[in-house]
Amino acid sequence: MSTDTPLAPPAPARPPRPARRRGVRQLWQRLAADRWAVAGAGGVAFFLVVAAAAPLFSALGGHDPYSYDLDALTDSGAPKGFGGGISGAHWFGVEPMTGRDLFAIVVHGARTSILVGAGATAASMLIGVVVGLTAGFYGGWYDRVVTRVVDVLLGFPYLIFVIGLGAIVPTSLPKPLLLVGVLAVFGWPGVARVVRSQTLALKQRTFVVASTALGAGGWHLLVRQLLPNLTATIIVYATIKIPAMIGAEAALSFLGVGVPPPTPAWGRSIGEAIAWVQTDPMFLVFPGAALFLATLAFNLLGDGLRDAFDPKTAGLRR
């Protein structure tokens, strides 16, 4: 056996290369060393648990998000008592006009937000990666068409389109599904652009040329050579995309074109709370804080992941 250390007298062993040992373990180590990323991951885990076990949590409070409690309201419809009706029975107070338990609404709202956010992200990532990868790899007329479509979609006034769409689609179509679809259709062009440019750079790399010269076909090159080198980009992009999607869903619900009442949604609660902000500010604070914390947690995790994947930022922090 021979290795390629210099010839004659045995050289002292080279120190191990820093920051590039075992891929995944290294990634975890670096992520764990980043306090903000850990906090983000904790937050994400918390909201996931809340969303998954929403009925359990609201049962803990003793209410579900649909039953009215008019006893908790004054005659004018405002909640009775301190801070929007915060009490032992209603931990976050109640919703004005209906008296529904705000804690149950916020907890169930996490479900809507995360489902729509994750669903729209998954769909837009899937379309974006497939389109971007193939466009960058094959080029030619296909690439030109894709780039134009991306340009058009990115420049499209999508808010007006969505509001218009909300008015014409039949009500039999489930609204959350429609939301996911719309957000995905307007979400993939950004992904496709990033993936396409990465693919253009990657396909010039010698290992791709080497694989071609070995007789590899298009599918093999795309799946075995290019895609594994795009995973870091895809993961990071997805974690940053989820909070943007949650925000977009909230914005649409705020405008009244999101999920229909009475399904709990943070965005719609915030929209309704605007009218009550003078008399009952806590109605705005609870769903608003939930939305803020959820997007912050996802963004922190995404940022931390990006730094952990990029060995060049190693020395910058800490």
Add this chain to the structure above:
Amino acid sequence: MTVSSTEPHLTKATRSPLLAVAGLAVSFEVDGETHQAVHDASFELHRGQVLALVGESGSGKSVTAMATLGLLPATARVSGSITLAGTELIGAEPRLLREVRGGRIGTIFQEPMTALNPVFTIGDQIAEAIRAHRPVRRAAAAAQVLELLGTVGLDDPSRVARSYPHELSGGQLQRAMISMAISCDPVLLIADEPTTALDVTVQAGILDLLRDLRKRLDMAVLLITHDMGVVADVADTVVVLRDGQIVEQATAAQLFSAPRHEYTRTLLHAVPRLPELRLAEPGTPQPPEPQPLDPTLPPPVVQLRNVVVEYPGRRRGHPVRAVDDVCLHIDQGEMVALVGESGSGKSTIGRALAGLLPTTSGTVTVAGVEVGRATRRELRNFRSQLGIVFQDPASSLNPRRTVGASIAEPLSLHTDLSPDAQRRRVDELLEAVELPSRLHDRHPHEMSGGQRQRVAIARAIALNPALLIADEPTSALDVSVQARILDLLLALQRQIGFSCLFISHDLAVVEQLADRVAVLHRGRVVEEGPVQTVLRAPRHPYTARLLAAAPVADPTRQALRREAWRQLTLASP
């Protein structure tokens, strides 16, 4: 370990040294681990001398030079002393260091293209360097720029001063860099691998310039290089570094004639040698033309007939002709070398052979398949008969796949072997390239450059190819590693019997390895024949110039070659 200097230094000992490095130690702290890059290095450099710091990658030669300039990253810990004409540089005030950099010490880097800012003209950048250190008016600086550009042997200084970096060749850029480095009359010039990125004929010119400037401006030059030929060409004293330690320190004449340390000996031994240069006298009878192909012999594995490859020019401009009317054949089991400088079209021919580039006209036939006309299926089958080894193994292996998966790639593409059988074959291949089978599950970044290149070779020979294309397989490697990779290639060729196209810029390597050689110049084959004839008695003036420009690791022989090169360039500029 420091070897005390001997007689040649004693005469100069009365004069105090310009640069004195004493007990220099540099360490880096990365992720809590300390990595000692330089241990206890001491050497002295006097005015008008060239001192070469020699070593392989990771030996600490560049770190030593950067320590002199105070340009090490913040993670570095430096101790010891570096004095420039009596002024201590380690731990000096930032203001003093700024004055020294570019003022008293000029620096030239390896890659002139990246060392210059692409959005400013050469003239502006040199003028800026001057005005950073001296209060001169704009017009005076501009005049000085022209004078400097003339000093470094550039033909049309005012045109060069107006040019942007991308408009000049590598050699011109390196000359411009040198003029910038000497713009403030430095007492010391640090040249960090100044010719590594350049072609040999350009390199010879730059080394000539350095030698000349040292004499004219009475500067000291600290030359950092891995190339023993360059050392033999210009250095007065040599410091050999290995793993951050000085193993030998001697005058150039002494070091090359009687190296004392074993490492120096192995380093010198690993340098491939060129035969003695015999330049053909004008009017020498031409050797007979090569015989027409004997019909009884098996047909050649590779046959190129009048091949032309053109790249589309920018915006409706004329296409660039990279390969111009090339005819070449490679017989079964033969190793043919393609040599030429950058831009000569040698890699283009390699890629056209593999069907990676379309040819504009002419035919390329490999193993009975006409590459340009082959259907997809034929091309796929043909590629199972072909192996390619690229220059940089770090980029030719997919960083996300294990070594085993990379080697097994051709097996899974072209055979029906079961995973178990594939694994056995991969182990066999690892053994064939002399790598332990425990490397099977490693990733490329966990291996050294030489090991990676062995993996690339294993992948190339996985299907017992009829043709192996080796595109500069050793130019990214250290010289001792290169020697072993070349030995391996030769052994494998004997064992498997593939034909081989060996693309290289290094004539000495070609001499060691190939049966036949074709010399390319601007896309044309200017000379072709058996290695023994072409490299010993070249007929074409370009081949002769190429041979004379390649430095050899022997100061006395190098002086003769230098003279021969000067004669040749004077004869045909």
